[in-house]
Amino acid sequence: CALPIYRTTGKLKWKTERRSATIGWATPIVYRPQGQPAQLVVLGTTQLDGYYLDTGEPLWFLRQSSMGGLGTPVVDGDTLLVSTVSTPEPWLPPFSTVAAKFDKDKNGELSEAEFKDDPDLGGHFGWLDTNEDHRLTAAEWNETRRLISIGDYGAIALRPSAARGEIAANAVAWRFKKNLPFVAAPLAYQGVLYLVKDGGIVTSLDPATGKVFKEGRTREALGQYFASPVAADGKVYLANAEGKITVLRAGAQWEVLGVNAMGEEVHATPALSGGRLYVRTRSAVYSFAAPGK
8 A cells, every 4th residue: 555654743644555566665756747736656566556646546557567566766857767677478487387396285275384495486475475364375376477467567758647547558658678677766867867787787768769878787896786876966876786886977878987895785775965975885874975075
C-alpha cells in the first residue's frame, strides 16, 4: 500500500492499497505536470502507478514488467523516465519444475522449510506466499508468475500529465532495452539521461527521443552497482558495491575523469548538499568538497 505520513506529527494523510504490487523496492516520487495537480508516482512489480498526491486516489497506470519493482522513476520536466529490467518470458520457472526438486513430502505444495533449499529463489518465499499461510500452492505460484510477466520492460519516457485509467503501451514516447540497470535508478542531468549497469557499463541517451549518445565502461570500477548515479557541478558520480567511485565529465559524450577507492563497500546512493558530496560506506560516512569550501 501507499501511505504518506505528515513528518511533523507522524499522522497518516491517506492510505491506498496496491494489490497489484506484490513486491516493490522503488522509492515513490512526486510528479508535478504543468497545469495539473501533483501526483505520487510509484513503481511496483507489474506496473507504474500515478495517484493524486493530496488524496491517494488512483489516476493512471502503465503495465511495466520488472524483476521485483526496482528502478525508481525520475522526472525531467513533464516527462517521467523509468528503467526496469525483465525478460520476454516469465522469469519464475513453472511450479512443477520447482516442486519436483523441493516438494519432499510430495503433497503438491511447498512449505517454507522445503522452499529455503532453492539456491536461487529460497529467500523469496515471503512475497510469493501471497495469502501468508506459510505454504505455496501451484495456483498461488502460477498466478504470481503470470502477474510479474505482464507488460513490457526497459528504459522508457512517459508523459502521463492528465491521463486517467490504463495507459496503453503505445503511449510510451520511446523504449530502450539495452544496458539496463537492475537496482540503480536512471539519472537525468543537463539534457542527458544516464544508465549505469553492473560491470561499470555507462549509457547516455537523449531523454526526449531515446537516441543513444554513447555506450562505454568505467574500466577501473567494474562489479555491481546498487547506488544510483548523482550529478553536480558538471560531473556525474557513480559508486559501485566495491567502494570505487567514478567521476565522469557530464555530457552526451561523457568522459571518465578519475576513479577513487573508498576501501570498503558502498551500497547507498551518495548525497549532495551545500556543495558537498556525502558517501556512506559500510562503516563510515564521508564528506567531500572542493578546496576552500
